[in-house]
Amino acid sequence: DAKTTQPPSMDCAEGRAANLPCNHSTISGNEYVYWYRQIHSQGPQYIIHGLKNNETNEMASLIITEDRKSSTLILPHATLRDTAVYYCIVRVRTGANNLFFGTGTRLTVIP
């Protein structure tokens, strides 16, 4: 699975959009981009995933660049409950049976 690079920490004002970047320059054509988050002391939570196209669900939007070498997770209106560590993971959809969590980005939403 390709390696990802994320900033270690970010701050965001409450009510504003939080844009979390992820670099995955070695991604291959059959690898998906997944985002999870982990709120303190809880289990990781699946957020969203995508392959090529931008994706949106009730939690967030995922923007993937055309060359697929980077992506951005967008939380449109951050709340204090969105304070968490966010993990960007790249993996194939076949054969793999686990997730490789890196160090992620610690997002702090500020009142």
Next chain:
Amino acid sequence: DAGITQSPRHKVTETGTPVTLRCHQTENHRYMYWYRQDPGHGLRLIHYSYGVKDTDKGEVSDGYSVSRSKTEDFLLTLESATSSQTSVYFCAISPKGAAYEQYFGPGTRLTVT
């Protein structure tokens, strides 16, 4: 809520004692996983299961065994607990299949003294 419970949620045990952690799901999904999370290491896969009596090793399986005699329960056993197994243990399920998104339980914090 993925319908996953873990028990116990907290446990303190002594070195050399056996310990069993339980993961229970209510949706009868086929794929279940055990991870441990330690500072500086992220989540690491211990064992996983792809059906009743079907299990396989993950990245850090030494010192751990698992059993799955029913679809809804996946048990993780530390045969003889060591201090290096002090960790937070998470169970996960994958409703769509092995390589799809996973949903995690609340975790068990285990301390081996």
